[in-house]
Amino acid sequence: MGKVVFPISAIQFIIFSLLLPSSSLVKVQGDHIDFVRTLNKKTLDLQNEKLSHFRVFWHDIVTGSDPTAIQILPPANNTKFSFGKARMIDNPLTLNPELNSTLVGRAQGFYAFSSQHEIGLLMAMNFAxxxxxxxxxxxxxxxxxxxxxxxxxxxxxxxxxxxxxARGYVEARTHTINTTTSNAIVEYNCYVLHY
Incomplete structure (x- = not known):
């Protein structure tokens, strides 16, 4: 059986040439790229950076009829420190340690037990x-x-x-933890640089 040859029409050649970059078809001027540009900080009102400190209490409720932290992954088998367990959170943030004090926001994200040698969590959350x-x-x-x-x-x-x-850091201090239920209240002191 012989070789089949498909002739290329002039229109196909033009379309192919437009899709295939070559130095004769595409003109690039140096390293100029149009999707990035430098802005003046004044344009976005980024003049005066300030340092804010605020304190909130984070309520991690894992038991009861309305938990704010639910397990999404179980721990690995035969693990001493719950390694691999993960919880999704929507925890209340209040002004005082009492859950019924003023609600100022929610901590939304997850934490995962990420250490095999101690109880150590990877925390990823937004304070909304x-x-x-x-x-x-x-x-x-x-x-x-x-x-x-x-x-x-x-x-x-x-x-x-x-x-x-924003950039900065938070300090977390356990206020109370119930070792039976694992429900906890944690004080967060937040130090944030922002405009």
């Missing part, structure tokens, strides 16, 4: 604020939390709304 001028603004926290350490420090890696371009 709902109170006053911060309503609709968020800060994003991601870091390591060894929950039995007295103070745990985690970085603030960003934010939105009034916390655009």
């Amino acid at each position: 604020f709902t109170e006053g001028k911060y309503n609709g603004s968020t800060i994003t926290i991601m870091g390591r939390n060894t929950i039995f350490s007295e103070v745990r420090e985690m970085p603030v890696i960003g934010g939105s709304g009034l916390f655009r371009f």
Whole structure:
């Protein structure tokens, strides 16, 4: 059986030539790329950076009829420190340790038991604020939390709304933990640089 040859029409050649970049068809001027440009900070009102400190209480409720933290992955078999277990959270953030105190936002994200040698969590969450001028603004926290350490420090890696371009850190201190239910209240002191 012989070789089949398909003739290329002039229109097919033109279309093929337009789709195939070549130095004779595409003219690039140096390294100029149009999708990135430098802006003046004044354009986005990024003049005066400020440092804010705020304190909230984080309520992790894993039991009862209305939990705010639910298990999404079970721990690995035969693990001493719940390695591999993960929980999705929508935890209340309040002004005081009492759950019925003023609600200022929600901590939304997840934490996963990420250590085989101690109870250490990988935390990834947004503090989504709902109170006053911060309503609709968020800060994003991601870091390591060894929950039995007295103070745990985690970085603030960003934010939105009034916390655009945020950076900083939070300090977490356990206020109370129920060893039977695993429900916990944690004090968060947040130190955030933002515009």
